[in-house]
Amino acid sequence: MSKLLLNLRNVPDDEADDVRAMLDANRIAFYETVPSRWGISSGGIWVTEDAAIVEAKRLMAIYQQERQARVRAEYDAARRDGTAETFWTVLRAEPARVALTVLGILVMLGLVALPIVLLRG
Known part of the structure:
Protein backbone atom coordinates (compact mmCIF):
# COMPACT_ATOMS: atom_id res chain seq x y z
CA MET A 1 0.00 0.00 0.00
CA GLU A 85 12.77 40.80 2.36
CA THR A 86 11.27 42.93 5.14
CA PHE A 87 7.87 44.49 5.66
CA TRP A 88 9.14 47.80 4.33
CA THR A 89 10.59 46.32 1.14
CA VAL A 90 7.29 44.53 0.48
CA LEU A 91 5.38 47.76 1.17
CA ARG A 92 7.55 49.64 -1.32
CA ALA A 93 7.33 46.89 -3.95
CA GLU A 94 3.62 46.04 -3.60
CA PRO A 95 1.72 48.80 -1.77
CA ALA A 96 -1.68 47.70 -3.11
CA ARG A 97 -1.24 44.14 -1.83
CA VAL A 98 -0.21 45.39 1.61
CA ALA A 99 -3.12 47.84 1.73
CA LEU A 100 -5.63 45.14 0.74
CA THR A 101 -4.19 42.76 3.32
CA VAL A 102 -4.46 45.36 6.08
CA LEU A 103 -8.00 46.19 4.95
CA GLY A 104 -8.91 42.49 5.04
CA ILE A 105 -7.53 42.17 8.56
CA LEU A 106 -9.52 45.20 9.70
CA VAL A 107 -12.73 43.82 8.15
CA MET A 108 -12.21 40.48 9.89
CA LEU A 109 -11.57 42.21 13.23
CA GLY A 110 -14.72 44.24 12.70
CA LEU A 111 -16.75 41.09 12.02
CA VAL A 112 -15.38 39.48 15.17
CA ALA A 113 -16.20 42.57 17.25
CA LEU A 114 -19.67 43.10 15.71
CA PRO A 115 -21.58 40.73 18.03
CA ILE A 116 -20.08 42.41 21.10
CA VAL A 117 -20.99 45.88 19.81
CA LEU A 118 -24.56 44.74 18.97
CA LEU A 119 -25.05 43.08 22.37
CA ARG A 120 -23.91 46.18 24.26
CA GLY A 121 -26.18 48.53 22.32
Missing part, protein backbone atom coordinates in the same frame (compact mmCIF):
# COMPACT_ATOMS: atom_id res chain seq x y z
CA SER A 2 1.30 3.45 -0.90
CA LYS A 3 2.45 5.82 1.82
CA LEU A 4 2.54 9.61 1.69
CA LEU A 5 6.09 10.92 1.82
CA LEU A 6 5.54 14.63 1.13
CA ASN A 7 2.37 16.70 1.18
CA LEU A 8 2.85 19.37 -1.49
CA ARG A 9 0.88 22.11 0.28
CA ASN A 10 3.08 25.24 0.41
CA VAL A 11 6.11 23.31 -0.87
CA PRO A 12 8.29 25.34 -3.26
CA ASP A 13 8.82 23.85 -6.71
CA ASP A 14 12.57 23.53 -6.19
CA GLU A 15 12.06 21.45 -3.04
CA ALA A 16 9.57 19.14 -4.76
CA ASP A 17 12.00 18.76 -7.68
CA ASP A 18 14.82 17.91 -5.25
CA VAL A 19 12.69 15.23 -3.56
CA ARG A 20 11.74 13.70 -6.92
CA ALA A 21 15.41 13.65 -7.96
CA MET A 22 16.42 12.11 -4.61
CA LEU A 23 13.87 9.31 -5.00
CA ASP A 24 14.92 8.68 -8.60
CA ALA A 25 18.60 8.61 -7.66
CA ASN A 26 17.93 6.02 -4.96
CA ARG A 27 15.60 4.00 -7.21
CA ILE A 28 12.62 4.35 -4.94
CA ALA A 29 9.36 3.94 -6.85
CA PHE A 30 6.91 6.80 -6.31
CA TYR A 31 4.02 8.58 -7.90
CA GLU A 32 2.57 12.02 -7.52
CA THR A 33 -0.98 13.26 -7.08
CA VAL A 34 -1.90 16.68 -8.39
CA PRO A 35 -3.71 19.36 -6.38
CA SER A 36 -7.46 19.51 -6.79
CA ARG A 37 -8.97 22.24 -8.89
CA TRP A 38 -10.73 23.83 -5.93
CA GLY A 39 -7.79 23.66 -3.51
CA ILE A 40 -9.33 21.02 -1.25
CA SER A 41 -6.39 18.65 -1.60
CA SER A 42 -2.87 19.84 -2.28
CA GLY A 43 -1.33 16.80 -3.92
CA GLY A 44 1.56 14.77 -2.69
CA ILE A 45 4.47 12.46 -3.41
CA TRP A 46 3.69 8.85 -2.52
CA VAL A 47 6.09 5.90 -2.14
CA THR A 48 4.55 2.84 -3.76
CA GLU A 49 6.34 0.04 -1.89
CA ASP A 50 5.96 -0.52 1.85
CA ALA A 51 9.52 -1.81 2.12
CA ALA A 52 10.95 1.40 0.64
CA ILE A 53 9.12 3.85 2.91
CA VAL A 54 11.62 3.51 5.75
CA GLU A 55 14.53 4.29 3.44
CA ALA A 56 12.60 7.15 1.81
CA LYS A 57 11.85 8.73 5.19
CA ARG A 58 15.49 8.37 6.23
CA LEU A 59 16.64 10.06 3.02
CA MET A 60 13.97 12.73 3.45
CA ALA A 61 15.18 13.53 6.98
CA ILE A 62 18.75 13.93 5.72
CA TYR A 63 17.58 16.11 2.83
CA GLN A 64 15.51 18.34 5.12
CA GLN A 65 18.45 18.88 7.49
CA GLU A 66 20.71 19.84 4.59
CA ARG A 67 18.07 22.12 3.06
CA GLN A 68 17.40 23.82 6.39
CA ALA A 69 21.10 24.56 6.88
CA ARG A 70 21.48 25.85 3.30
CA VAL A 71 18.39 28.06 3.35
CA ARG A 72 19.22 29.45 6.78
CA ALA A 73 22.74 30.32 5.58
CA GLU A 74 21.29 32.02 2.47
CA TYR A 75 18.86 34.02 4.62
CA ASP A 76 21.61 35.07 7.04
CA ALA A 77 23.76 36.18 4.12
CA ALA A 78 20.84 38.19 2.68
CA ARG A 79 20.27 39.85 6.06
CA ARG A 80 23.96 40.79 6.30
CA ASP A 81 23.87 42.18 2.75
CA GLY A 82 20.64 44.04 3.39
CA THR A 83 18.81 42.22 0.59
CA ALA A 84 16.48 40.14 2.78
